[in-house]
Amino acid sequence: MLEKKSIDYEKAVLIGVMNRDQDEHKVKEYLDELEFLTYTAGGEVTKRFTQRVEVPNPKTYIGSGKMEEVQHYVKENEIGSVIFDDELSPAQQNNIEKLLKCKILDRTSLILDIFAQRAKTSYARTQVELAQYEYLLPRLTGLWTHLERQRGGIGMRGPGETEIETDRRIVRDRIALLKKKLSKIDRQMETQRGNRGALVRVALVGYTNVGKSTLMNVISKSDVFAENKLFATLDTTVRKVVIGNLPFLLSDTVGFIRKLPTQLVESFKSTLDEVREADLLLHVVDISHPNFEEHIDSVNKILDEIKSVDKKTIMVFNKIDKYQPEILEEDDLITEKTSSHFTIEEWKKTWFSKIGDRALFISALNKENLDEFRKRVYNEVRDIHVTRFPYNNFLYPEHLDQY
Structure with a gap:
């Protein structure tokens, strides 16, 4: 009798911040949802970190003390992904990645990754790819050195394998091509809707x-x-x-x-x-x-x-x-x-x-x-x-x- 193979979930930690708009109860609720998103993407949350931050650190989003705590935990527990509940700027994402030496995702990139997994038809895949490239464009410099296709896991689908030397012009050309392709499909779908009587x-x-x-x-x-x-x-x-x-x-x-x-x-x-x-x-x-x-x-x-x-x-x-x-x-x-x-x-x-x-x-x-x-x-x-x-x-x- 064959033994059932267990699903190999990637270990991840979540980070959320409390501020004047998000109290402790609200942050817990958001992180609950983020954990469900992580599970949907193929990850297992091993720990959550929260901090009260009225104004996010422009370099690392959270404070240096909390970042050191995260850094130690990531290293000790071989964490594959650190996921922030709020959107990070390209500079923050780049800085955090250099410190933690693992994949850094925010809520937006995690949702995009789930969409990339779930897209089955050519039309849905094209829509998701366009969204991924538009998200990727301002984040090209120095961000994607670790993204090799064979690694797999959370956040590795779609245009993730783009190499560091990818020229912005190439990405913009790809975006323009995808928009043109979507526009053509949109016209076809509009005709289909019109044919429904x-x-x-x-x-x-x-x-x-x-x-x-x-x-x-x-x-x-x-x-x-x-x-x-x-x-x-x-x-x-x-x-x-x-x-x-x-x-x-x-x-x-x-x-x-x-x-x-x-x-x-x-x-x-x-x-x-x-x-x-x-x-x-x-x-x-x-x-x-x-x-x-x-x-x-x-x-x-x-x-x-x-x-x-x-x-x-x-x-x-x-x-x-x-x-x-x-x-x-x-x-x-x-x-x-x-x-x-x-x-x-x-x-x-x-x-x-x-x-x-x-x-x-x-x-x-x-x-x-x-x-x-x-x-x-x-x-x-x-x-x-x-x-x-x-x-x-x-x-x-x-x-x-x-x-």
Whole structure:
């Protein structure tokens, strides 16, 4: 009997800073997410370092004392990667690398690396490669001496093997070529979208790993890749869905995340066009996540950037089966009741009440409340369809349950 080969994860440490915008609790939350990103990229976090820094050190981002502590730990434990939660300047990245003598990544380069792993189609790979080169351009000098293709590991995919003598002009030429290639594919995709006819378009949007692909599979009875890792889906998947007798197009889009690299927002412009051109957005939220409200804000911020924040939207609060509020004992007169103690019914009485019937609570995995979900989507799509084709409204009853 063959023995299962264990996955060889690369050892990594994380570094985050506390300042006036990020207190200790916030930094812990960000580093939790960064650790999940690291795991998704193929790394194992062995230690976290934090420091209060009101103004980042222009040379090494963190103070010299903390840097010495990190340096000692990296050397003693043969650490492969040191990952900073915030974006480093090219000079900081270069200086830190000389001190620690290992790979130095920031949140942006880590996300780019995950996208490079996850990109399956030629189009997605081209988008990611463009984002990587645009990130690489100001960081060419002295940065890539250790990046040989055969080493593998975190941060080594895509244009990482670029040698130190690479001329900026060559990289700019490559960027121009990739943009030209994307522009050609964009025109083809625009034609494809135009050929879909006048069907109502519905797009799933949301933070990464909230269950969009699982919901897509349930609604459309398709087989979209879904996994409990960040950015499991990069390529937009579009399926024709029929609820009752009403057909519409449903698209599953790339997940959003806090501090999403601007290079990715730009290079994934065409993918995000599915969101821009949608008639209805289904904003999927993982209500079991303790910081789901911040996830909503992060998604809305990116929707605002692509001028889609004002679109007709239904909030779909997913994973109700996993939602577990903290228990507050009745005789506990010391602990202050906060939102972490709210039941879903109590949440519905907060700002949720302003959403009204535009908020749905489901479990896509366990298929809970999906009938209510289908009725709500049906009625929304029907309203859009009737507005677009006023002479066909006799085909569709007022409510799905009339079937």
